[in-house]
Amino acid sequence: MKAISRLVLIVCLLTGFCVAVAPAPQPLASSEQVQRADGEVGNYGGRLVTGQRSEPKTLNPVTATDALSREVIGRCNADLISINRLSQKTEPALAESWKMSPDGRIFTLKLRKGIRFSDGHPFDADDVVFSFSLYLDEAVGSPQRDLLIIDGKPLIVTKLDQYTVRFTLPRPYAAAERIFDGLAMLPKHLLEKPYKEGKFDQTWSLSTSPSEMAGLGPFRVKQYVPGQRIVVERNPYYWKVDRNNNRLPYLDELVFLFVGSEDQQVMRFEAGETDMVSRLSAENYSLLSKEQARSGWQLSDLGPSLEYNFLVFNLNDLGAKKLDDIAKKQAWFRDLRFRQGVSAAIDRDSIVRLVYGARGTALWGNVGPGNKLWLNQSIPHPQRSVDTARQLLKSAGFSWDNSGQLRDASGQLVEFSIVTSSSNTQRIKIATLLQDDLAHLGMQVHIVTLDFRAMIDRVFQSFNYEAAVMGLGGGDPDPNPEMNVWLSNGATHIWHLGETQPATDWEREVDHLMEQQMITLNYEKRKRLYDRVQQLISENLPFIFLATPNVLAGAKAQIGNFHPTVLDHYTLWNADQLYLRAQPRGVERAGIR
Amino acid sequence: MHSKTRVRILISVLVLVHVAIVFAAFISPYDPAMQDRELSYAPPTRIHFVGTLGFHFRPFTYAMVRDSDGYHEDQSREIQLRFLVKGAPHTLLGIFHCNTHLFEVDPPARLLLLGADAYGRDEFSRLLYGGQISLAAGLIATFITLTVASIIGTVSGYYGKWIDESLMGSAELFLCLPWFYFLVGVRAFLPLHISPKQTFLLLISVIGVIGWARPARLIRGVVLSARNRNYVLAARGFGASDYYLLRRHMLPEAFAVLLPQATLLIPQYIAAEATLSFFGLGISEPVPSWGNMLSTLQQYNVLVSHWWLLAPAGALIITSVIYWRLADRVHYWLQSHSF
Numbered sequence: 001m002k003a004i005s006r007l008v009l010i011v012c013l014l015t016g017f018c019v020a021v022a023p024a025p026q027p028l029a030s031s032e033q034v035q036r037a038d039g040e041v042g043n044y045g046g047r048l049v050t051g052q053r054s055e056p057k058t059l060n061p062v063t064a065t066d067a068l069s070r071e072v073i074g075r076c077n078a079d080l081i082s083i084n085r086l087s088q089k090t091e092p093a094l095a096e097s098w099k100m101s102p103d104g105r106i107f108t109l110k111l112r113k114g115i116r117f118s119d120g121h122p123f124d125a126d127d128v129v130f131s132f133s134l135y136l137d138e139a140v141g142s143p144q145r146d147l148l149i150i151d152g153k154p155l156i157v158t159k160l161d162q163y164t165v166r167f168t169l170p171r172p173y174a175a176a177e178r179i180f181d182g183l184a185m186l187p188k189h190l191l192e193k194p195y196k197e198g199k200f201d202q203t204w205s206l207s208t209s210p211s212e213m214a215g216l217g218p219f220r221v222k223q224y225v226p227g228q229r230i231v232v233e234r235n236p237y238y239w240k241v242d243r244n245n246n247r248l249p250y251l252d253e254l255v256f257l258f259v260g261s262e263d264q265q266v267m268r269f270e271a272g273e274t275d276m277v278s279r280l281s282a283e284n285y286s287l288l289s290k291e292q293a294r295s296g297w298q299l300s301d302l303g304p305s306l307e308y309n310f311l312v313f314n315l316n317d318l319g320a321k322k323l324d325d326i327a328k329k330q331a332w333f334r335d336l337r338f339r340q341g342v343s344a345a346i347d348r349d350s351i352v353r354l355v356y357g358a359r360g361t362a363l364w365g366n367v368g369p370g371n372k373l374w375l376n377q378s379i380p381h382p383q384r385s386v387d388t389a390r391q392l393l394k395s396a397g398f399s400w401d402n403s404g405q406l407r408d409a410s411g412q413l414v415e416f417s418i419v420t421s422s423s424n425t426q427r428i429k430i431a432t433l434l435q436d437d438l439a440h441l442g443m444q445v446h447i448v449t450l451d452f453r454a455m456i457d458r459v460f461q462s463f464n465y466e467a468a469v470m471g472l473g474g475g476d477p478d479p480n481p482e483m484n485v486w487l488s489n490g491a492t493h494i495w496h497l498g499e500t501q502p503a504t505d506w507e508r509e510v511d512h513l514m515e516q517q518m519i520t521l522n523y524e525k526r527k528r529l530y531d532r533v534q535q536l537i538s539e540n541l542p543f544i545f546l547a548t549p550n551v552l553a554g555a556k557a558q559i560g561n562f563h564p565t566v567l568d569h570y571t572l573w574n575a576d577q578l579y580l581r582a583q584p585r586g587v588e589r590a591g592i593r
Numbered sequence: 594m595h596s597k598t599r600v601r602i603l604i605s606v607l608v609l610v611h612v613a614i615v616f617a618a619f620i621s622p623y624d625p626a627m628q629d630r631e632l633s634y635a636p637p638t639r640i641h642f643v644g645t646l647g648f649h650f651r652p653f654t655y656a657m658v659r660d661s662d663g664y665h666e667d668q669s670r671e672i673q674l675r676f677l678v679k680g681a682p683h684t685l686l687g688i689f690h691c692n693t694h695l696f697e698v699d700p701p702a703r704l705l706l707l708g709a710d711a712y713g714r715d716e717f718s719r720l721l722y723g724g725q726i727s728l729a730a731g732l733i734a735t736f737i738t739l740t741v742a743s744i745i746g747t748v749s750g751y752y753g754k755w756i757d758e759s760l761m762g763s764a765e766l767f768l769c770l771p772w773f774y775f776l777v778g779v780r781a782f783l784p785l786h787i788s789p790k791q792t793f794l795l796l797i798s799v800i801g802v803i804g805w806a807r808p809a810r811l812i813r814g815v816v817l818s819a820r821n822r823n824y825v826l827a828a829r830g831f832g833a834s835d836y837y838l839l840r841r842h843m844l845p846e847a848f849a850v851l852l853p854q855a856t857l858l859i860p861q862y863i864a865a866e867a868t869l870s871f872f873g874l875g876i877s878e879p880v881p882s883w884g885n886m887l888s889t890l891q892q893y894n895v896l897v898s899h900w901w902l903l904a905p906a907g908a909l910i911i912t913s914v915i916y917w918r919l920a921d922r923v924h925y926w927l928q929s930h931s932f
């Protein structure tokens with residue numbers, strides 16, 4: 001008898017587990033202004049598992065700074081206007097339409113009517129005004145605040161009626177609608193109280209109960225297990241439908257497993273524990289493609305990414321820093337002919353071949369071929385030439401001693417070190433190739449691998465480095481997010497930080513051009529301005545551009561609507577439309593060995 | 594097999610390994626830092642005796658060509674190995690200048706006995722050159738550790754009281770220090786680039802000094818128990834000095850503990866060198882060491898696709914096992930010929 005009751009209990013528990021799935025999608029109300037997605041029509045149910053390199057730090061969309069937190073937050077929240085990751089153009093999201101005034105300063109957004117947060121509470125203009133007050137409050141410290149401050153003045157948000165909001169910009173701002181992408185709209189009914197009590201920085205941490213959180217994204221947080229995973233489940237009130245008017249998303253659950261490294265992500269995917277991988281290295285990609293015939297995985301090479309990898313020399317003012325050795329070497333680094341010589345001696349093709357397994361593209365400027373809208377096609381792509389490099393160095397007063405070592409005009413041996421992050425094997429490889437390339441010029445280059453934080457500290461704070469191999473970019477193809485790199489007072493103006501006024505004439509011209517393109521509304525005119533910026537950068541080589549890797553991603557065969565893109569987030573941007581196909585015959589069986 | 598023969602075999606293998614490593618410049622066909630970017634991850638070259646014209650006494654090889662599915666031999670031309678040829682100049686033992694190499698092949702062929710790494714560098718040459726640094730670092734650091742440990746352990750065990758307490762207290766402190774963070778902190782104070790010679794000295798002193806606490810505790814235990822043996826008490830009764838007692842009675846006992854310790858420490862320290870390379874405290878590229886050669890195996894795809902890059906691990910295992918077997922024999926011999 002006891003055994004039977006125990007059996008009954010086990011059966012009950014097991015069925016309990018199977019039944020305790022995500023909430024069913026709410027039926028559509030006629031008053032709801034939903035958005036129709038144009039993907040393939042899928043079927044409901046199932047869970048999709050992806051591997052994350054590490055744990056998110058917070059679930060608060062306003063204060064999150066790291067990419068991993070944003071990966072989870074992005075699935076649980078929605079923005080007013082978003083950038084379509086495939087077309088790279090803006091499209092309506094929570095705002096069903098918007099109008100720009102002829103002078104480009106006033107944006108009027110019409111919100112979708114009748115839509116609800118994931119806890120069932122209705123969404124309206126009050127939530128929008130409240131959300132922007134959070135992003136703009138200096139005390140909250142949102143990283144997005146900088147985007148919303150133009151010329152030192154914040155943008156002004158006014159509620160016109162329950163479903164209309166007006167944004168007034170201090171001056172015309174090119175592609176202003178793009179700044180709405182990624183700004184999550186938050187529930188006033190949940191967050192106003194802690195905000196007023198000054199406890200906003202403690203809200204929506206990883207330990208917050210899911211019932212205290214709500215968003216407008218396709219999923220909502222269900223469970224967080226420290227060190228293991230975070231599970232998000234279907235938001236039953238989500239405001240998108242498919243072509244057959246079925247409310248999205250299709251998936252019951254989305255699981256983010258914390259696995260550690262890229263290699264771990266690949267191993268878990270190979271073992272079938274996860275359903276998707278993104279940001280694959282070329283080597284891991286070719287490893288997976290060897291097994292593709294058996295496994296039926298969908299592997300995509302999306303072509304060049306928007307990331308650019310470069311070698312940068314330390315041109316900072318070291319006056320007060322007591323770094324005399326580095327200051328002496330800066331005489332070389334500041335000489336354009338030295339930088340041109342280095343650039344001419346670099347074998348970019350072998351970087352593409354050896355580091356990116358031919359799945360990459362050599363670069364001579366900050367905009368790569370992945371960014372079709374803004375690439376300046378006329379930037380020259382000179383072939384590698386050690387002879388040209390030697391002539392340039394000779395004209396700059398360098399000479400070679402009997403043992404072939406390069407010496408400067410005062411007889412000093414040309415020797416410097418390149419720092420790079422010890423966790424990025426691709427950049428270490430790049431540095432090792434550069435070391436050998438520059439040895440052909442008689443330069444003695446040492447590679448110093450440092451913990452990522454230690455390297456960032458040297459580059460941004462102490463300036464105690466000579467040269468570094470780094471990478472930037474990857475977010476948005478538009479020139480505006482690049483402002484902080486190219487403006488002479490920008491926070492990421494790495495080669496010379498903290499300039500109070502432009503140190504060189506060309507930097508002054510870049511400053512002017514970048515400011516101009518920001519307030520120019522016409523695309524052709526903006527493109528001309530940005531073309532000139534690219535030209536100046538490639539001529540003056542503040543960075544010596546090297547190469548960009550392709551974006552590589554993979555998913556199991558049965559994942560429907562898998563359309564990875566070169567923009568962040570590469571694979572989960574359309575998580576609301578992803579679905580699990582009915583098992584294709586043969587593939588799964590072949591998988592059993 | 595008779596145990597004496599076994600010891601002889603072990604010693605001769607060990608001598609062979611060390612001679613090969615010491616004469617790396619003569620044996621290795623290429624410069625360990627030379628990159629051949631056309632041969633990235635090329636598999637080991639096969640050496641042939643039978644060609645289209647039948648059997649050859651002189652071994653030959655083929656040039657490697659690469660196509661979409663990997664490397665193949667270009668069998669249109671047989672390229673013979675040449676022995677004792679003049680090649681790139683090098684220095685033997687840091688004294689003799691010489692340009693003779695043991696063997697070589699003519700281009701376009703390349704003799705990659707253990708394949709090539711990501712940059713097309715010859716793994717075999719790197720293994721020999723890398724062994725110089727790794728073995729020397731392991732041996733010297735072990736020597737430093739054991740010297741420090743035996744001095745502190747003996748003093749502590751023999752004199753006891755507050756000396757013992759303070760020394761063993763600091764040993765415990767050493768054991769529980771978070772070395773990872775400590776070393777990262779130390780790195781921040783050092784200049785960005787340190788020359789290979791300084792790096793090497795730094796490396797062995799850091800490894801050697803960090804490890805003293807555990808063996809010191811062992812030795813202290815041995816000395817402590819030996820101190821009250823009857824024959825020691827008798828010797829003391831006859832008026833033996835502290836120095837005499839330590840030298841004649843304590844150290845020989847400790848010696849039996851030191852040898853197995855040394856054999857455990859040598860491979861451990863060679864691995865420690867790899868860890869330190871990762872913090873930027875170790876030997877940096879392009880100079881090879883077994884540690885930094887192994888660090889490429891942290892990449893999963895390298896581990897599963899390019900088995901020949903496991904060679905340094907193989908070398909490490911072989912040397913460690915020989916050291917261990919040898920020490921086992923010596924330990925046995927010490928016991929059977931006890932003092």
